[in-house]
Amino acid sequence: MSKSIVYLIPTVLDEAAVETIPAYVLDAIKHCQVFFVEDERTTRRYFKKIWKEMVIDDYTWVTIEKRSENSTPAFNGLLQQGKNIGIVSEAGCPGIADPGQRLVKAAHEAGASVKPLVGPNSILLALMASGLNGQQFQFVGYLPVEASERDKRIRALEDESARKNCTQIFIETPYRNNVLLEAIVKVCKPGSRLCIAAGLTGAAEFIKTKTISDWKRNLPDLHKKPAIFCLLSA
Numbered sequence: 001m002s003k004s005i006v007y008l009i010p011t012v013l014d015e016a017a018v019e020t021i022p023a024y025v026l027d028a029i030k031h032c033q034v035f036f037v038e039d040e041r042t043t044r045r046y047f048k049k050i051w052k053e054m055v056i057d058d059y060t061w062v063t064i065e066k067r068s069e070n071s072t073p074a075f076n077g078l079l080q081q082g083k084n085i086g087i088v089s090e091a092g093c094p095g096i097a098d099p100g101q102r103l104v105k106a107a108h109e110a111g112a113s114v115k116p117l118v119g120p121n122s123i124l125l126a127l128m129a130s131g132l133n134g135q136q137f138q139f140v141g142y143l144p145v146e147a148s149e150r151d152k153r154i155r156a157l158e159d160e161s162a163r164k165n166c167t168q169i170f171i172e173t174p175y176r177n178n179v180l181l182e183a184i185v186k187v188c189k190p191g192s193r194l195c196i197a198a199g200l201t202g203a204a205e206f207i208k209t210k211t212i213s214d215w216k217r218n219l220p221d222l223h224k225k226p227a228i229f230c231l232l233s234a
Contacts, residue, residue, distance in 0.1 A: 001111030002079040007032060007086045008094040008104065010119020011046050013226070014202035018049050020120045026050055028117055032086040034060040034078050036071065036103055043088045064099055072106050079110045091226070093121045097141060097171070122200050123169055126228035129207045130167070130195035133232055137167035143180065150180070154187045161192075162233035169230050177222035184229070185219065188212045191234030196220065198227040 007028040012018060029047060037043040040061050047054055060078075064071050064087075078085060087094040087103055093116075094100040107114050123139055140157065144150045157168040172180040177198075184194060190213035198206045198220075206220065209230075 002107075003082045004079045004107075004110075004112040005031065005084045006079075006104065006107040006112050006114050007084070008100070008114065008116040009035075009086045009088045010093045010117055010121070011043070011088055011091060013091050013120050013122055013125075013200050015046070015049075016203065017120070017201040018046075020201050021050060022118055025117050025119065028115065029054075029086060031084050032059070033083045034062065035086045035088060036062045036064050036075060036100070037088045038064055038090040038099070042090060046088075064103070066099065072102060075103050075106055076110060079107065079112050091122070093119055096121055096123065097139065120201055122197070122226065122228050125200050126195060126197035126207070126230055127167065127169060129197060130230040131209050132167040132193060132195060132230050133165055134167070136165060137169060137230075139169045141170060142172060143170055145176070147183070150183055151187050154184055158188050158192060158231060158233045161231060165232075167230050167232050169228065171228055174222075174224045174226055177225065177227050178219075180229070181215075181219055181222060184231070185212050185216050188231070189234050193232045193234070195230040196222070196227060197230070198222055198225045200226070200228070 012020060040063055044056055062074055087100045089098040089100055095104050104114060127134055127137060143153050161168050192212050193209055194212060194215055195209040
């Protein structure tokens with residue numbers, strides 16, 4: 001059984017919003033010897049903002065590969081050495097819509113202690129602010145890129161929302177946001193409600209919930225803006 005502690009370290013959704021990070025996150029960072037990160041440069045910059053005195057080269061840095069299972073052997077080796085490890089995603093909380101989940105699985109299998117830390121999460125923030133059903137909801141990730149398959153998936157999610165009274169939460173690559181939004185208002189029923197939460201915690205934060213018919217009158221420009229979509233059927 002490993003004596004390591006694996007800290008799941010939240011990061012900012014907006015680089016300027018360091019006030020959204022609780023003070024105890026810094027204590028966890030100081031307890032680590034190794035960091036597994038999605039982007040080393042971004043994480044180093046973030047850490048220096050909350051801990052100016054940090055000596056970056058005193059720590060071991062490992063980039064989580066896109067196929068995170070490829071990072072698992074190195075991770076397991078460090079657990080065997082008893083190292084305390086921090087896992088850091090590119091934005092928000094590790095393990096939530098994030099490749100770090102495989103490393104967390106490996107930590108449990110090795111008998112290490114796993115410590116999740118509180119921080120901003122765009123999925124939960126959007127749901128909290130949506131006014132939609134927070135008792136029953138599901139995050140379904142990305143929708144298909146191909147138009148007919150995307151439209152079919154949107155219809156299926158809306159139908160399921162109606163049957164279960166369930167809020168459907170999904171995302172898109174920021175440069176395709178406008179295409180997705182146009183598809184939603186084309187496919188969905190006029191009375192269904194859609195929340196768009198973009199740029200969360202940033203200076204240009206945008207959170208609005210309207211019926212599909214209301215959105216049709218004035219669609220926002222979401223191009224290249226990180227956004228969460230929450231849909232509840234009429």
